[in-house]
Amino acid sequence: MRKKVIAGNWKMNKVSSEAAQFVDDVVGKVPDSDQVEAIVCAPFLYLSSLVEKTKGTKVQIAAQNMHFEDNGAYTGEVSPVMLKDIGVSHVVLGHSERREYFAETDETVNKKTHAAFNHGLTPIVCVGETLEQREANETMSHVGSQVEEALRGLSDEQVTNTIIAYEPIWAIGTGKTASSEDANEVCAHIRQVIKKVTSEDIAEKVVIQYGGSVKPSNVDELLAQSDIDGALVGGASLEAESFLQLVEAGIK
Numbered sequence: 001m002r003k004k005v006i007a008g009n010w011k012m013n014k015v016s017s018e019a020a021q022f023v024d025d026v027v028g029k030v031p032d033s034d035q036v037e038a039i040v041c042a043p044f045l046y047l048s049s050l051v052e053k054t055k056g057t058k059v060q061i062a063a064q065n066m067h068f069e070d071n072g073a074y075t076g077e078v079s080p081v082m083l084k085d086i087g088v089s090h091v092v093l094g095h096s097e098r099r100e101y102f103a104e105t106d107e108t109v110n111k112k113t114h115a116a117f118n119h120g121l122t123p124i125v126c127v128g129e130t131l132e133q134r135e136a137n138e139t140m141s142h143v144g145s146q147v148e149e150a151l152r153g154l155s156d157e158q159v160t161n162t163i164i165a166y167e168p169i170w171a172i173g174t175g176k177t178a179s180s181e182d183a184n185e186v187c188a189h190i191r192q193v194i195k196k197v198t199s200e201d202i203a204e205k206v207v208i209q210y211g212g213s214v215k216p217s218n219v220d221e222l223l224a225q226s227d228i229d230g231a232l233v234g235g236a237s238l239e240a241e242s243f244l245q246l247v248e249a250g251i252k
Contacts, residue, residue, distance in 0.1 A: 004223060004250030005163060005207050005230035007039040007062060007124060008237025009092060019046040023053045025240035030058040036250030037230075040237075041092050041124075044078055051087040062090035062124065065098055068111035070119075080119040091116050092232075094150065095126045096169045106149035113150055117158045124163045124232065125150045126211070127190070131170035139168075143186060144193045151197055159198050163207045164190055165232040171212030173234060180218075183210045184225035191227055216245040223249055 014022070019042060030038045041062040042050055050061045067077040083091060093116065094109035109125060116123040127146040129139045143166065151159055166186050168178050178186075187208045195203035210222055211232035222228050230250065237243045 001035075002205065002207055002229045003035055003037060005037045005039065005209060006243075006247045006250055007041055007090070007092075007163075007165075007209065007230070007232045008243050008246075009041040009064065009095075009211075009232055009234050010043065010238060011064070011097070011234060012043065013238055014043070014046070016046060016049070019043075019050060020053065022238075022240050022243075023050055023059065026244060027054060027057040027059055029244055030247055031251050032058060033251045036247055038243075038247045039090055039124075040243075041090070047083070047088055048086045055087075060089045061087070062092060063088050064092050064095070066091050066093075066112060066115070066121075068108065068115040070115075080115045080121055083121060084119045088121065090122045090124055090163075092124045092126065092165075094146075096128055096167060096172060100169075106146060109146075109150050110152050113162065114153065117154070117161075122161060122163060124165050124209070126165045126167055126232070128167040128169050128172075128212075134168065134170065139186060140189050144189060147190055147193045148197060151194070156198055156202055159194065160202050160205050163209060163230075164194075165209040165211050166190060167211035167232060173213070175213055177213045177218055178210075180221045180225050180228075183212075183222060184227050187225070187227040214246070216242055216249070219246050219249045220252060223252075 039060045093112045098104040113123045207229040209230040209232045210228045214231040214233045215236040
Protein backbone atom coordinates (compact mmCIF):
# COMPACT_ATOMS: atom_id res chain seq x y z
CA MET A 1 0.00 0.00 0.00
CA ARG A 2 1.28 3.45 -0.92
CA LYS A 3 1.90 5.82 1.97
CA LYS A 4 0.19 9.20 2.11
CA VAL A 5 2.42 12.25 1.72
CA ILE A 6 1.18 15.62 3.02
CA ALA A 7 3.36 18.54 1.96
CA GLY A 8 2.63 22.07 3.13
CA ASN A 9 3.81 24.67 0.60
CA TRP A 10 4.20 27.98 2.39
CA LYS A 11 5.06 29.84 -0.84
CA MET A 12 6.27 33.39 -0.08
CA ASN A 13 4.85 33.60 3.42
CA LYS A 14 6.06 33.85 7.04
CA VAL A 15 8.96 35.66 8.66
CA SER A 16 11.64 33.79 10.62
CA SER A 17 9.90 33.88 13.99
CA GLU A 18 6.63 32.63 12.48
CA ALA A 19 8.41 29.76 10.72
CA ALA A 20 10.12 28.72 13.95
CA GLN A 21 6.87 28.92 15.94
CA PHE A 22 5.05 26.78 13.38
CA VAL A 23 7.62 24.01 13.64
CA ASP A 24 7.62 24.23 17.44
CA ASP A 25 3.84 23.79 17.35
CA VAL A 26 4.00 20.81 14.98
CA VAL A 27 6.97 18.64 16.00
CA GLY A 28 5.96 16.04 18.54
CA LYS A 29 2.35 16.15 17.36
CA VAL A 30 2.79 14.62 13.91
CA PRO A 31 1.54 11.01 14.11
CA ASP A 32 4.30 8.44 14.56
CA SER A 33 3.09 6.33 11.66
CA ASP A 34 4.71 4.78 8.62
CA GLN A 35 1.47 5.41 6.73
CA VAL A 36 2.04 9.14 6.34
CA GLU A 37 4.87 11.60 5.67
CA ALA A 38 4.72 15.23 6.79
CA ILE A 39 6.74 17.74 4.75
CA VAL A 40 7.09 21.50 5.14
CA CYS A 41 8.10 23.38 1.97
CA ALA A 42 9.60 26.60 3.30
CA PRO A 43 11.30 29.67 1.76
CA PHE A 44 15.05 29.31 1.19
CA LEU A 45 15.91 31.69 4.06
CA TYR A 46 14.50 29.36 6.71
CA LEU A 47 15.52 25.95 5.38
CA SER A 48 18.72 25.56 7.38
CA SER A 49 17.20 26.53 10.73
CA LEU A 50 14.09 24.40 10.16
CA VAL A 51 16.19 21.37 9.25
CA GLU A 52 17.99 21.77 12.58
CA LYS A 53 14.73 22.17 14.51
CA THR A 54 13.20 19.06 12.96
CA LYS A 55 16.14 16.66 13.31
CA GLY A 56 14.98 13.42 14.88
CA THR A 57 11.31 14.26 14.32
CA LYS A 58 8.66 13.06 11.85
CA VAL A 59 8.72 16.39 9.98
CA GLN A 60 10.79 16.73 6.82
CA ILE A 61 11.85 19.98 5.19
CA ALA A 62 11.61 20.74 1.46
CA ALA A 63 12.72 23.60 -0.76
CA GLN A 64 10.19 25.21 -3.10
CA ASN A 65 12.55 25.32 -6.09
CA MET A 66 16.19 24.97 -7.15
CA HIS A 67 18.49 25.41 -10.14
CA PHE A 68 19.58 22.37 -12.15
CA GLU A 69 23.28 23.26 -12.13
CA ASP A 70 25.56 22.39 -9.20
CA ASN A 71 27.18 25.84 -9.16
CA GLY A 72 28.03 28.75 -11.44
CA ALA A 73 27.17 32.29 -12.45
CA TYR A 74 23.45 32.13 -11.68
CA THR A 75 22.84 35.14 -9.46
CA GLY A 76 20.04 34.62 -6.98
CA GLU A 77 19.72 30.89 -7.59
CA VAL A 78 20.14 27.97 -5.17
CA SER A 79 21.69 24.67 -6.25
CA PRO A 80 20.89 21.06 -5.30
CA VAL A 81 24.37 20.86 -3.76
CA MET A 82 23.46 23.67 -1.36
CA LEU A 83 20.15 22.06 -0.43
CA LYS A 84 21.70 18.67 0.22
CA ASP A 85 24.48 20.28 2.25
CA ILE A 86 22.02 21.71 4.78
CA GLY A 87 19.97 18.52 5.03
CA VAL A 88 16.89 19.28 2.93
CA SER A 89 15.10 16.06 1.91
CA HIS A 90 12.67 17.14 -0.84
CA VAL A 91 12.29 19.85 -3.46
CA VAL A 92 9.17 21.10 -5.27
CA LEU A 93 9.72 21.40 -9.01
CA GLY A 94 7.61 22.90 -11.78
CA HIS A 95 4.91 24.47 -9.64
CA SER A 96 2.41 26.28 -11.86
CA GLU A 97 3.40 29.61 -10.33
CA ARG A 98 7.02 28.93 -11.34
CA ARG A 99 5.87 28.02 -14.83
CA GLU A 100 3.60 31.05 -15.17
CA TYR A 101 5.68 33.79 -13.54
CA PHE A 102 9.27 32.57 -13.94
CA ALA A 103 9.34 30.88 -17.34
CA GLU A 104 9.71 27.34 -16.02
CA THR A 105 9.36 24.80 -18.84
CA ASP A 106 8.97 21.05 -19.15
CA GLU A 107 12.64 20.95 -20.19
CA THR A 108 13.90 22.77 -17.10
CA VAL A 109 11.66 20.67 -14.86
CA ASN A 110 13.22 17.54 -16.33
CA LYS A 111 16.74 18.91 -15.82
CA LYS A 112 15.92 19.79 -12.23
CA THR A 113 14.41 16.35 -11.60
CA HIS A 114 17.61 14.69 -12.78
CA ALA A 115 19.68 17.10 -10.66
CA ALA A 116 17.56 16.32 -7.59
CA PHE A 117 18.24 12.61 -7.89
CA ASN A 118 21.92 13.22 -8.62
CA HIS A 119 22.18 14.78 -5.17
CA GLY A 120 19.88 12.54 -3.14
CA LEU A 121 16.85 14.85 -3.06
CA THR A 122 13.30 13.63 -3.61
CA PRO A 123 11.51 15.69 -6.28
CA ILE A 124 7.87 16.69 -5.94
CA VAL A 125 7.01 17.36 -9.59
CA CYS A 126 3.95 19.53 -10.18
CA VAL A 127 1.66 19.18 -13.19
CA GLY A 128 -1.74 20.65 -14.00
CA GLU A 129 -4.00 22.32 -16.52
CA THR A 130 -5.54 25.77 -16.87
CA LEU A 131 -9.29 26.36 -16.85
CA GLU A 132 -9.15 27.00 -20.60
CA GLN A 133 -7.44 23.66 -21.18
CA ARG A 134 -9.97 21.84 -19.02
CA GLU A 135 -12.89 23.43 -20.86
CA ALA A 136 -11.30 22.45 -24.17
CA ASN A 137 -11.02 18.81 -22.98
CA GLU A 138 -7.22 19.03 -23.08
CA THR A 139 -6.60 18.07 -19.46
CA MET A 140 -5.44 14.49 -20.03
CA SER A 141 -3.19 15.24 -23.00
CA HIS A 142 -1.61 18.28 -21.36
CA VAL A 143 -1.01 16.68 -17.97
CA GLY A 144 0.16 13.46 -19.58
CA SER A 145 2.71 15.36 -21.66
CA GLN A 146 3.99 17.19 -18.58
CA VAL A 147 4.47 13.89 -16.75
CA GLU A 148 6.24 12.22 -19.68
CA GLU A 149 8.62 15.16 -20.11
CA ALA A 150 9.39 15.37 -16.39
CA LEU A 151 10.29 11.67 -16.21
CA ARG A 152 12.26 11.54 -19.45
CA GLY A 153 15.60 9.77 -19.02
CA LEU A 154 15.05 8.70 -15.41
CA SER A 155 15.81 5.18 -14.26
CA ASP A 156 13.00 2.93 -13.07
CA GLU A 157 14.20 3.39 -9.49
CA GLN A 158 14.16 7.18 -9.87
CA VAL A 159 10.65 7.14 -11.32
CA THR A 160 9.52 5.00 -8.38
CA ASN A 161 10.85 7.63 -5.98
CA THR A 162 9.40 10.64 -7.78
CA ILE A 163 6.36 12.27 -6.19
CA ILE A 164 3.90 13.69 -8.72
CA ALA A 165 1.61 16.50 -7.55
CA TYR A 166 -1.46 17.08 -9.72
CA GLU A 167 -2.63 20.65 -9.24
CA PRO A 168 -5.30 21.99 -11.57
CA ILE A 169 -4.18 25.61 -11.95
CA TRP A 170 -7.75 26.90 -11.79
CA ALA A 171 -8.11 25.44 -8.28
CA ILE A 172 -4.94 26.88 -6.72
CA GLY A 173 -5.73 29.58 -4.19
CA THR A 174 -9.18 30.16 -5.68
CA GLY A 175 -11.24 28.23 -3.16
CA LYS A 176 -12.38 25.99 -6.03
CA THR A 177 -11.57 22.32 -5.75
CA ALA A 178 -11.90 19.65 -8.38
CA SER A 179 -14.44 17.09 -7.25
CA SER A 180 -12.77 14.11 -5.64
CA GLU A 181 -13.88 11.98 -8.59
CA ASP A 182 -12.46 14.42 -11.16
CA ALA A 183 -9.19 14.73 -9.24
CA ASN A 184 -8.91 10.96 -8.99
CA GLU A 185 -9.63 10.53 -12.68
CA VAL A 186 -6.63 12.70 -13.58
CA CYS A 187 -4.40 11.05 -10.97
CA ALA A 188 -5.37 7.63 -12.38
CA HIS A 189 -4.50 8.91 -15.85
CA ILE A 190 -1.11 10.04 -14.55
CA ARG A 191 -0.54 6.54 -13.23
CA GLN A 192 -1.38 5.12 -16.66
CA VAL A 193 1.14 7.49 -18.27
CA ILE A 194 3.80 6.30 -15.81
CA LYS A 195 2.87 2.71 -16.63
CA LYS A 196 3.37 3.48 -20.32
CA VAL A 197 6.86 4.93 -19.83
CA THR A 198 7.96 2.34 -17.24
CA SER A 199 5.84 -0.59 -16.07
CA GLU A 200 2.66 -1.36 -14.15
CA ASP A 201 4.66 -2.45 -11.11
CA ILE A 202 6.50 0.89 -10.92
CA ALA A 203 3.39 2.93 -11.66
CA GLU A 204 1.60 1.31 -8.74
CA LYS A 205 4.38 2.42 -6.38
CA VAL A 206 4.53 6.11 -7.38
CA VAL A 207 2.98 8.57 -4.92
CA ILE A 208 0.58 10.96 -6.65
CA GLN A 209 -0.65 13.94 -4.65
CA TYR A 210 -3.56 16.26 -5.32
CA GLY A 211 -3.26 20.00 -4.75
CA GLY A 212 -5.72 22.84 -5.18
CA SER A 213 -7.58 24.40 -2.26
CA VAL A 214 -7.14 21.28 -0.11
CA LYS A 215 -8.25 21.86 3.49
CA PRO A 216 -9.29 19.81 6.53
CA SER A 217 -12.93 19.87 5.42
CA ASN A 218 -12.29 18.12 2.10
CA VAL A 219 -9.06 16.16 2.61
CA ASP A 220 -10.75 12.95 3.83
CA GLU A 221 -12.86 12.66 0.68
CA LEU A 222 -9.83 13.28 -1.53
CA LEU A 223 -7.56 10.80 0.25
CA ALA A 224 -10.26 8.13 0.10
CA GLN A 225 -9.86 7.97 -3.67
CA SER A 226 -7.99 5.07 -5.28
CA ASP A 227 -5.16 7.03 -6.90
CA ILE A 228 -4.71 10.07 -4.62
CA ASP A 229 -1.84 9.41 -2.24
CA GLY A 230 -1.58 12.71 -0.41
CA ALA A 231 -1.79 16.43 -0.89
CA LEU A 232 0.36 19.42 -1.76
CA VAL A 233 -1.32 22.13 0.28
CA GLY A 234 -0.96 25.90 0.14
CA GLY A 235 -3.05 28.18 2.36
CA ALA A 236 -4.32 25.47 4.70
CA SER A 237 -0.73 24.54 5.59
CA LEU A 238 0.14 27.95 7.03
CA GLU A 239 -1.48 27.25 10.41
CA ALA A 240 -0.09 24.48 12.59
CA GLU A 241 -3.48 23.15 13.70
CA SER A 242 -4.76 22.92 10.14
CA PHE A 243 -1.56 21.26 8.91
CA LEU A 244 -1.75 18.66 11.67
CA GLN A 245 -5.35 17.87 10.77
CA LEU A 246 -4.28 17.28 7.17
CA VAL A 247 -1.46 14.97 8.25
CA GLU A 248 -3.74 13.04 10.62
CA ALA A 249 -6.13 12.47 7.72
CA GLY A 250 -3.37 10.44 6.07
CA ILE A 251 -3.72 7.63 8.59
CA LYS A 252 -7.51 7.33 8.77
